[in-house]
Amino acid sequence: MDKVTNAKRAQILTAAVPYIKEYTDKYVVVKYGGNAMTDPELKKSVMQDLLLLNLVGVKVVLVHGGGPEINSALDKMQIESTFKDGLRVTDEPTMEVVQMVLAGKVNKGLVANIVELGGKAVGLCGIDGNMIKVHKKNADLGLVGEIDDIDTTLIETVISQGYIPVLSSIGVDENGVAYNINADTVAAKVAGALQAETMVAMTNIDGVMRDKDNPTSLIPQLSVAEAKQLKQEGIIAGGMIPKVDCCLEAIEAGAQKVFIINGEIPHAILIELLTNEGLGTMFVK
Structure with a gap:
């Protein structure tokens, strides 16, 4: 490898130092x-990112869903899927499949991906x-559960203990009944x-756009008040609303900042x- 390439690599690493210091010993969800x-x-690149953050002392927490995997399992078992306001209607047979797929197949698969790269991970729900x-x-x-407490x-x-927690989105009520969330x-x-310190929401879009058809209209930073204003103006609309609402919810609950980024x-x-x-777009208080 030539000296120029080595110098470039060293430059990239030293440029990252202030950012690493900002996140070391802080939680990133x-x-x-x-x-x-x-x-x-893409999955491999995400796992490598998480592992690198973990190795430089960032307290990484991975939270995942698994809609497509659940749909596939329900189809195989000939259980019909119905949705209401974007949420899966979850009867008991569906919940059994949700728990099996999310807390089982998907969760343990992600743990295995991290372990395969030399990391340490624990699957939880x-x-x-x-x-x-x-x-x-x-x-x-x-x-379908509404969260009372974490x-x-x-x-x-x-x-x-040095592990990355991999958390699937299942909760439990006071009677020990499992719920889809x-x-x-x-x-x-x-x-x-x-x-x-930060929540990163990986989506299939670049972030919040002033004009959804113009990729150069990305808004790099929004306060909670500005985001609410854009919702009123209809600039944040349709499928973006629940994504942005979750970002605002995280800020209002105590996260310092939240990014929506394109996971592709x-x-x-x-x-x-x-x-x-x-x-992507960064949300701040």
């Missing part, structure tokens, strides 16, 4: 989903340690409960957190 979860190369306490959101949705003890314990909401509430860009997490490039 990553909400993982979309195409970055299904494309093997909200039932473990009574971590995510919920009540029924409404009767029409069945076993106990972060188990997350903190796992991190203190929206993974964006889980990430937001966990980030708030940990008073995280390789190493998007490192580019956003450890360089001055900035890819």
Whole structure:
């Protein structure tokens, strides 16, 4: 390898130092989903990013959903999927599949991906340690949970031993009944409960646009008040509303800042957190 390439690498690493210092010993919650979860190369790049952050002393928490995997399993078992206001109506047979897929196949698969790269990870769901306490959101949705409380003890314990907690979006009520929860909401509430330095929401879009058809109209930074204003003006609309709401929820619950980034860009997490490039939209108080 030539001297120029080596010098360039050294330059990149030294440029990252101030950013690494900003996040060392701080919590970073990553909400993982979309195409970055299904494309093997993108998945590998995400796991490498998380591992690097973990190795430089960042307290990384990975929160995931698994909608496509759940749909596929329900189809195989010939259980029909119905949605209401973007949420899966979850009866008991559906919940059994959700728990099996999310807390089982998807969760342990992600743990294995991190371990394969030489990292240490532990798979958890909200039932473990009574971590995510919920009540029924409404009767029409069945076993879909509204979060009452997050106990972060188990997350903190796992991190203190050098592991990355990989958390699937399942909660439990006071009677020990398991509930399906929206993974964006889980990430937001966990980030708030940990008073995280940052939450990163990985999506299939670049961030908030002034004009959704113009990629150059990306808004790099929004305060909570500005985001609410853009919702009123209809600039934040449709499928962006729940994504932005979760970001605002995380800030209002105690996270310092939240990024929406495009998970289809390789190493998007490192580019956003450890360089001055900035890819997506950052939300601040």
